[in-house]
Amino acid sequence: MEKDREKLAEKILSGIKKHFPEPRIELNYRNEFELLIAVLLSAQTTDKKVNEVTPILFNKYPTPQKLARAAISDLCKIIKPLGFFKRKSELIKKCAQAIVEKFDGRIPSTIEELTQLPGVGRKTASAVLVNAFNKPAIVVDTHVIRVATERLKLSKAKDADKIEQDLASIFPEKDWQFLSNGMVLFGRYICTAKNPNCASCHLYDLCPYEKKGVR
Incomplete structure (x- = not known):
């Protein structure tokens, strides 16, 4: 057997x-923070559309600290093409705030810690582990x-x-x-x-x- x-x-x-x-994952990213946010944004849309939006988003908010302080109205304008933009804007801001408050601005590298972040389930956490941290998941x-x-x-x-x-x-x-x-x-x-x-x-x-x- x-x-x-x-x-x-x-x-x-x-x-x-x-x-x-x-x-390879088809989302574009330069670090684990960008990948995590990109995966959250990819819900109910395509990776191609996410890749059109994230350069603008990360140019303006390149770190968890800056994204945590972003105005929801500004985030909505940037990610509007992805659909569900109000909900996604609130989610990525909450996620960034949790990264800053719980993990001192560091993206956690275990599934147990990643899934403590708002909106991050096992699928998102596994995608980050596999592609950003080169860990088995x-x-x-x-x-x-x-x-x-x-x-x-x-x-x-x-x-x-x-x-x-x-x-x-x-x-x-x-x-x-x-x-x-x-x-x-x-x-x-x-x-x-x-x-x-x-x-x-x-x-x-x-x-x-x-x-x-x-x-």
Whole structure:
């Protein structure tokens, strides 16, 4: 059973690697603070749109201390193109204030500390750990949920935390960083919600999805 699981993990990682040899998060950032705020802003919008806004935001508010003192009205003007701008403006300001007050302006580097910040759940915390701190974690976003449950049947869970646990039991910790960015991109561009690109998928032969396309 253990060997079967190892073989499955190897095949999935190998297939994703053929599509995305060096997968990277598509948000632009220069440090862990910028990445954390960018991930918070990316909810219900695209990374591309976030990348259009963050240079303006971080040029004006380059540190947690400065963002913590920002006027909500000014933040709203900057991030209006992203939608839900009032809520997001309040959230990133509260997050910056918590970073200053609880962590002396330092971005925490553990999932336990990161999730103490306003609006930061395990998905956001894991994205920061993987990409800013080069630490092993598994990012479970909507793309990963779809690929892991509906498509590849790696988990029967509906809860993101349980899906994370199931993936952690299948894939070696040394591969979690690759898996996180790789599976997000795989779900975003290959195994899409509508009209998945089954014809070019390198996981086609092992995919148990009942509605997969014909080659």
